[in-house]
Structure formats: C-alpha cells, structure tokens
Amino acid sequence: MKCHKTTVKRWLNRWTQTKDLSNLQKKGRSRVTTSEEDQMIVELVQEDMDEGITSEDIQQELRRQGTNISRSTIQNRLLEAGFKFSRPLSKPLLTQQHRRNRLIWAQSMQNYNWNKLIISNETTIRLHAVGKFFWQRPGERKVVRTVKYPLKVNVWGCLSNSGFGRIVCFQHNLTSDFLCNEIYQNALLPTARSHFGRRHDWVLLEDNDPKHRSRFSIQWKREHHITTLPWPSHSPDANPIENLWPLIKTKVSNQKPKTIKNLTRAIYKEWNDLPPELASKLVWSMKNRVHDLIESESEYILY
Structure with missing residues (x-):
C-alpha cells in the first residue's frame, strides 16, 4: 500500500481514541476581516446607496479610517451580505401628482375582489430579438448579430384568475x-364568456393608453356593458401581466423563428402552453402589489 509507518500510527491512534475514520472538516484560511469591519463595509454601501x-x-x-482591506475582500463581504453589483432599475419619473394618485388608488383597492378581474395589456415582440442569457467567461463574450430595424408583431393578451384568455x-x-x-x-368578450359565463360583473384592467380612453372605445365598452377598473398613470409595476411578457419573449426567442409567420406561430404556441395556475398567481399578486404601494408611499415597487 506504500503507506508510511507514521501514517499507520496516526490512524491507529485516532481509531483507538474516537472510533471515527471519516475526513475531518478543514479549517481553511483564517478570515482577514473582523465582524466590525464587515459591518463597516455594509454600512458604507447602505449610506451611499443612491450615489x-x-x-x-x-x-x-x-x-481614510485607518483600515486596509483589499477590493476582492470587500466584494466577497458584500456578496455574503446579499448584495449584487448590477444596474439600477430604470423607471419613468414620478411626479407628486402621480404618487398621490397611485397612493389613493392603492388605498381604495385594499379590499377589492380580484376574482372578477380580467387583466389585459399589449406588447411588441421582434424577430431575431436577443432574449437568452449565456454563461460567459471574461474576454469571451457571446456575440449575437441583430438587425437594425427588425420585423415585429404586436400582441394583445389577457388573463384572469381562471387562466389565460385569448391573444x-x-x-x-x-x-x-x-x-x-x-x-x-x-378576444376579450369570448374570454369573459369562457371565464365568467353569462355574468356581467367582471371588470377589465387596462392602462391609460389613449386608444383605451378614446371616445370611441369608451362608447363601445359602454354599449357592451364592459366596466373598467380605474387605473393610475405611470403604474406598470402594478400590472401583473407586465411580468408575463419577458417570459413569453424569452420562450419565443428560444424557438429561433426566422419569419413573421414562424414568429406569430411561436407566440401563439408559448401563450397556449402557459399553465393556468400561473395566471391565478399573477392575479393574486395584486393584493401584494397594493400593499407594497401603500408601504412604499406610492414609490415604484419591485415587481
């Protein structure tokens, strides 16, 4: 076995003392920072979060405070504390009026019955869009060729607590x-009949796009007994269907459609393959969104 005598003695002594021959946990390199220094690093980030x-x-x-710590150690301590070095979220500027309206709306929706809601929205899906993530090494970046003015398909979709509607x-x-x-x-009326039967107490959630608020649209909805939910401007973070579009775009991109026809077919396929329970979760997230809007005093919420 080519085992040295001292090694044999060491294992025999260990067996005599502990009856345990499993590998012991290694101590590893000693920590170069104290808990106080770790706290200092975290506090500096929290104090200058906006900068x-x-x-x-x-x-x-x-x-400057007399403590010398390497940048790599600082980065490791921040990762341990749950921080991630990433881009900030880019959101439209909220005026005082926007925030006031958002807060008033959220307070009025605290006890709302989300079961009778149909949530709708539009988006644009482009051909050859880059919707995938890649594992990449430094200096070996993945290059994807894009077209300057790609062909695109506009998509309208809706969902309710009962599942996904037509697109x-x-x-x-x-x-x-x-x-x-x-x-x-x-699309909307057939979805309502499918999800709510002959009831007319369902409510449509849509944003304040000019087409939604035009005289023609308002009159059409009035004639067809469609009630719309009051909606505050600049509030995409409160609309759960906004979280669905990135998922659809990624799934469509993975199919690598080459033509508009294939792109459209991929959109319908991915939409129809969505599990109904996902729609229910998105609808019921409205309760948490309303709560978070109130807690944040109508600032943008992380949805």
Whole structure:
C-alpha cells in the first residue's frame, strides 16, 4: 500500500481514541476581516446607496479610517451580505401628482375582489430579438448579430384568475377601431364568456393608453356593458401581466423563428402552453402589489 509507518500510527491512534475514520472538516484560511469591519463595509454601501458607491470607493474610505482591506475582500463581504453589483432599475419619473394618485388608488383597492378581474395589456415582440442569457467567461463574450430595424408583431393578451384568455397578433399600428371591433369583440368578450359565463360583473384592467380612453372605445365598452377598473398613470409595476411578457419573449426567442409567420406561430404556441395556475398567481399578486404601494408611499415597487 506504500503507506508510511507514521501514517499507520496516526490512524491507529485516532481509531483507538474516537472510533471515527471519516475526513475531518478543514479549517481553511483564517478570515482577514473582523465582524466590525464587515459591518463597516455594509454600512458604507447602505449610506451611499443612491450615489452608486464602488468597491474601490469603499476601499479608499476605509483607508481614510485607518483600515486596509483589499477590493476582492470587500466584494466577497458584500456578496455574503446579499448584495449584487448590477444596474439600477430604470423607471419613468414620478411626479407628486402621480404618487398621490397611485397612493389613493392603492388605498381604495385594499379590499377589492380580484376574482372578477380580467387583466389585459399589449406588447411588441421582434424577430431575431436577443432574449437568452449565456454563461460567459471574461474576454469571451457571446456575440449575437441583430438587425437594425427588425420585423415585429404586436400582441394583445389577457388573463384572469381562471387562466389565460385569448391573444391577438397584428402587425399594423393599434387604433381604437381595431381595438374595439377586433380585439374586444373577438378576444376579450369570448374570454369573459369562457371565464365568467353569462355574468356581467367582471371588470377589465387596462392602462391609460389613449386608444383605451378614446371616445370611441369608451362608447363601445359602454354599449357592451364592459366596466373598467380605474387605473393610475405611470403604474406598470402594478400590472401583473407586465411580468408575463419577458417570459413569453424569452420562450419565443428560444424557438429561433426566422419569419413573421414562424414568429406569430411561436407566440401563439408559448401563450397556449402557459399553465393556468400561473395566471391565478399573477392575479393574486395584486393584493401584494397594493400593499407594497401603500408601504412604499406610492414609490415604484419591485415587481
């Protein structure tokens, strides 16, 4: 076995003392920072959260306080504390009026019955869009060729607590006439009948797009007994269907469609393959969204 005598003695002594021959946990390298220094690093990030402090800035500030810690150690301590060095979320600027309206709306919706809601929205899905993530090494970045003006398909979709409704794909610009006489007539109303039967107490959630609020659209919905939920401006974070579109776009991109026809077919397939329980979870997230809006005093919420 080519085993040295001292090694044999060591294992025999260990067996005599502990009756345990399993590998012991190794101590590893000793920690180079104290708990107080770890706390200092975290506090510096929290104090300068709005300024975008870097590990180099933290290192310089610690040196001014008489503490010398490497940048890699600072980064490791921040990762341990749950921080991630990433881009900030880019959101439209909320005025005081926007925030006031959002807060008033959220307070009025605290006890709302989300079971009778149909949530709708539109998006654009482009051909050859880059919707995938890649594991990449430094200096070996994945290159994806893109087209400057790619062909695109506009998509309208809806969902309720009962599942996903119909979608409509179209290439031209959305108008009030097409919205009412094609989308509402052939997608929204059939979805309502499928999910709510002959009841007319369901409510439509849609944003404040001018086509939704035009005189033509308002009159059409009034004639067809469609009630809309009051909606505050600049509130995509409160609309759960906004979280669904990135998922659809990624799944469609994975199919690598080459033509508009294939792109449209992929959109319908991925939409129809969505599990109904996902729609229910998205609808019931409205309760948490309303709560978070109130807690944040109508600032943007992380949805």
